[in-house]
Amino acid sequence: MNVVSFYQFTDIINVPSLRDQLQILCDRKRLVGTVLVAPEGINGTLAGSVTNIESVLVWLNQKLLLTIPIEGRWTEASGAPFRRMRVKEKKEIVALGRPDIRPSNKGGERVTFEEWNKLINDPDVLVIDTRNNYECEVGTFKNAVNPKTDSFREFPAYAEQLRTMKPGQKLAMFCTGGIRCEKAAALMQELGFKEVFQLEGGVLKYLESVGDEENFWRGECFVFDTRVSLDKDLEEGGYIQCHACRRPISPEDLKSPDYCESVSCPKCIDLVDSEKIVRLKERRKQVRLAEKRGQVHIGAIID
Numbered sequence: 001m002n003v004v005s006f007y008q009f010t011d012i013i014n015v016p017s018l019r020d021q022l023q024i025l026c027d028r029k030r031l032v033g034t035v036l037v038a039p040e041g042i043n044g045t046l047a048g049s050v051t052n053i054e055s056v057l058v059w060l061n062q063k064l065l066l067t068i069p070i071e072g073r074w075t076e077a078s079g080a081p082f083r084r085m086r087v088k089e090k091k092e093i094v095a096l097g098r099p100d101i102r103p104s105n106k107g108g109e110r111v112t113f114e115e116w117n118k119l120i121n122d123p124d125v126l127v128i129d130t131r132n133n134y135e136c137e138v139g140t141f142k143n144a145v146n147p148k149t150d151s152f153r154e155f156p157a158y159a160e161q162l163r164t165m166k167p168g169q170k171l172a173m174f175c176t177g178g179i180r181c182e183k184a185a186a187l188m189q190e191l192g193f194k195e196v197f198q199l200e201g202g203v204l205k206y207l208e209s210v211g212d213e214e215n216f217w218r219g220e221c222f223v224f225d226t227r228v229s230l231d232k233d234l235e236e237g238g239y240i241q242c243h244a245c246r247r248p249i250s251p252e253d254l255k256s257p258d259y260c261e262s263v264s265c266p267k268c269i270d271l272v273d274s275e276k277i278v279r280l281k282e283r284r285k286q287v288r289l290a291e292k293r294g295q296v297h298i299g300a301i302i303d
Helices: 015-028 050-063 113-120 133-138 152-165 179-190 202-209 274-292
Strands: 002-009 032-038 041-048 073-076 085-089 109-111 125-129 139-141 170-174 196-199 217-219
Touching: 002 050, 002 179, 015 032, 015 050, 015 085, 041 050, 073 202, 109 113, 113 125, 113 170, 113 196, 113 202, 125 139, 133 139, 152 179, 170 179, 170 202, 179 196, 196 202, 202 217
Parallel strands: 032 085, 109 196, 125 170, 170 196
Antiparallel strands: 002 041, 002 073, 032 041, 139 217
């Protein structure tokens, strides 16, 4: 199955109307995925046939009167990476907590993978992974700094701290598909950083473009669908998702005595209370019973 991730920062006046029309169109095209619509733009991932996905992107380009067409990052999945199609209205298409920051007005300098490789090997450049901590654990670039954030809303606090500690620092920033870097780079410029670079198209575009000998990515790349992670060839990786805490867990985690399918993993064993464990075990039981009957239990749906 074909999968495309995309975003576009553009002013949207009637968000509810666009949301409703897009939901109807995607359902008609038999697509699955998640799309966020906000006053600042649109952000989503769709899965289905190439023809049907492209028809939706063409419709969006025309509906939003975009002078620069939406450019998606295409990958493939062995099965449907989402269970349903959902179009949601949001305050921001990427939740920084700063809807006033519009990357269409300012932002960092976008660089290709060749330029990026030079930047991350420059000792005078601070390379920042703008993604969440659990994403960084799955994979990241060599020499990259992990801000240790659990959500993107925590990034402004890290940025303020960096301004105090390293004012004027030359920055190179990256994320999965480019969208978080758009807002993060604009924030850094607002805080006074003059030299701010961002990886164009994010990690997905980098892995699509770079050869093995030039590839400075380490590990796998976390994605927000049932594939959980992609390897350097953009094939489904070796991680799965813990149904209790929804964090990615590696093949090594599966061998841990703290791992219990659909109940706990080494990352959440100390965070799950006894009552929740009982509920999760019961859900696992009901899911397995449904499987024996040839049905899909709602507890099995994790997206």
